[in-house]
Amino acid sequence: MGGIAPASPLTEFGTALGLTATALLFLQFLSSGRYESISGQVGVDRTMGFHRIAAFALLGFVVLHPLSYMAETFFIDPAAALDRLWGMLSSNRLRTGFLALVGLMVVVGFATMRSSPFIRYEFWRVSHGTLAILVAGLTLHHVLAVGTYSAEYPLRLVWFIFAFAAAVAIFLVYVVRPWRMWREDWRVDRVTPLSKGVWEIILRGPDATRLRFKGGQFVWMTLSPHRPPFHDHPFSIASAATNLPRLRFVIQEAGDCTSGFGKIEPGTRVAIDGPHGSFVLPAAEAPVVMIAGGVGIAPFLGMLEEAAALGDRRPIRLVYAVHKSNGLASLKRLRELQSELDLIIYCVVEEQNPGSDNLIGPLGRHHISHILDGLQTEKLTALACGPAGMMEIATDALLAAGVPSKSIHYERFDYAAGKGRLDNARRREALFPFLMLAVAMIAFSLR
Ligand SMILES: Cc1cc2nc3c(=O)[nH]c(=O)nc-3n(C[C@H](O)[C@H](O)[C@H](O)COP(=O)(O)OP(=O)(O)OC[C@H]3O[C@@H](n4cnc5c(N)ncnc54)[C@H](O)[C@@H]3O)c2cc1C
Numbered sequence: 001m002g003g004i005a006p007a008s009p010l011t012e013f014g015t016a017l018g019l020t021a022t023a024l025l026f027l028q029f030l031s032s033g034r035y036e037s038i039s040g041q042v043g044v045d046r047t048m049g050f051h052r053i054a055a056f057a058l059l060g061f062v063v064l065h066p067l068s069y070m071a072e073t074f075f076i077d078p079a080a081a082l083d084r085l086w087g088m089l090s091s092n093r094l095r096t097g098f099l100a101l102v103g104l105m106v107v108v109g110f111a112t113m114r115s116s117p118f119i120r121y122e123f124w125r126v127s128h129g130t131l132a133i134l135v136a137g138l139t140l141h142h143v144l145a146v147g148t149y150s151a152e153y154p155l156r157l158v159w160f161i162f163a164f165a166a167a168v169a170i171f172l173v174y175v176v177r178p179w180r181m182w183r184e185d186w187r188v189d190r191v192t193p194l195s196k197g198v199w200e201i202i203l204r205g206p207d208a209t210r211l212r213f214k215g216g217q218f219v220w221m222t223l224s225p226h227r228p229p230f231h232d233h234p235f236s237i238a239s240a241a242t243n244l245p246r247l248r249f250v251i252q253e254a255g256d257c258t259s260g261f262g263k264i265e266p267g268t269r270v271a272i273d274g275p276h277g278s279f280v281l282p283a284a285e286a287p288v289v290m291i292a293g294g295v296g297i298a299p300f301l302g303m304l305e306e307a308a309a310l311g312d313r314r315p316i317r318l319v320y321a322v323h324k325s326n327g328l329a330s331l332k333r334l335r336e337l338q339s340e341l342d343l344i345i346y347c348v349v350e351e352q353n354p355g356s357d358n359l360i361g362p363l364g365r366h367h368i369s370h371i372l373d374g375l376q377t378e379k380l381t382a383l384a385c386g387p388a389g390m391m392e393i394a395t396d397a398l399l400a401a402g403v404p405s406k407s408i409h410y411e412r413f414d415y416a417a418g419k420g421r422l423d424n425a426r427r428r429e430a431l432f433p434f435l436m437l438a439v440a441m442i443a444f445s446l447r
Pocket of ligand 1: 413
């Protein structure tokens with residue numbers, strides 16, 4: 001737009017990499033999974049999947065950015081190219097760009113250690129956010145200080161808009177949201193053990209609560225004396241909106257925060273933010289197959305309670321897989337719901353219980369075939385929530401049985417990337433925008 005004459009294709013490609021990476025970096029603040037307006041539309045799993053893939057793409061672009069500038073010299077005189085690269089990395093003028101590159105490597109590297117048992121999740125979260133803000137600041141300085149195209153008014157304006165959007169996103173997550181979480185007076189009403197290490201927690205809010213949600217959605221929750229935003233944890237609501245102002249949760253001990261849940265005193269204040277997520281019953285009347293593993297039963301309890309409250313009569317088959325039969329938390333309530341719903345429950349347990357009609361686990365493809373028996377697989381909707389390995393087995397089996405991939409939905413409790421066929425297909429799908437970006441960058445450099 002500014003009429004700058006293009007340099008050589010490789011130099012232009014280096015610039016395109018830098019510009020694209022900067023735009024992606026700012027976008028990462030919006031795809032952090034905290035904005036219901038984004039993650040509610042596409043699902044938290046897809047949003048986090050995009051965030052993860054975009055981080056690696058962006059890191060790749062940033063690493064290639066300086067290399068592309070010296071590629072031409074490298075083909076003629078490799079030693080001179082290395083000298084030039086060293087000159088670039090050590091130059092005062094490019095210092096903020098170099099620091100942003102190193103910072104980004106640390107942020108992405110550290111992000112892969114999110115589930116490491118040696119790093120406290122809260123520490124991880126604080127450092128991930130702080131480092132990302134630092135890298136964004138350094139990048140903004142770099143593009144504005146040395147960019148040829150970014151010296152032009154239109155692109156400067158674009159960067160200010162992107163930086164402003166990222167700053168608003170940060171302000172909403174770290175200031176507005178934590179404040180809003182305390183707006184209503186939510187307190188712990190009751191804590192009851194359901195099975196070993198699994199608790200039912202009932203919260204009570206104000207009678208005129210503004211919370212509205214669909215069965216299966218989740219809230220971010222922080223228990224006093226902790227404060228959001230660094231101590232909030234996501235938990236699925238295991239009750240229906242008709243039970244408001246009470247909310248029910250089924251929570252399994254996992255680490256620092258949840259292992260203290262058994263000792264929570266009734267009356268403890270709780271900050272909540274929600275609802276979030278799109279893991280809900282589909283609107284269509286088609287049969288639904290639910291596959292729950294362990295505490296993954298929580299969102300299904302919310303969906304089933306809601307279906308019962310609304311008089312939903314569609315056929316529902318629920319597979320509830322656990323290690324031991326005493327881990328079948330909430331089975332009593334599920335049996336009660338059977339009288340109000342067209343619901344068949346299959347418990348899959350990894351132990352022999354003479355006389356019980358439980359199926360013998362662990363959950364496998366044959367269980368899924370058995371459960372789908374008599375259903376038109378191309379018409380049903382399948383929902384899965386549970387440990388990663390179980391969900392991969394379940395979704396692979398559903399695909400093999402002919403359930404279309406668009407009719408399979410799942411929610412992961414760990415935000416990690418899966419390895420099943422469905423995960424791989426979604427990863428390939430998510431790569432498409434990055435391929436288009438690569439094509440656009442090549443077109444830009446060859447113009
Ligand atoms: C959408 C969603 C719904 C969930 N619903 C339930 C539920 O209904 N019942 C239930 O028992 N568990 C649920 N979880 C899992 C629950 O959030 C984690 O087990 C809990 O946050 C662990 O915290 P901790 O401090 O006890 O354990 P930590 O040892 O701190 O964490 C164990 C692992 O949990 C994950 N985790 C920890 N804190 C967070 C966080 N703030 N955000 C995202 N992941 C985190 C990390 O992968 C971490 O490695 C849900 C998770 C998600 C993403």
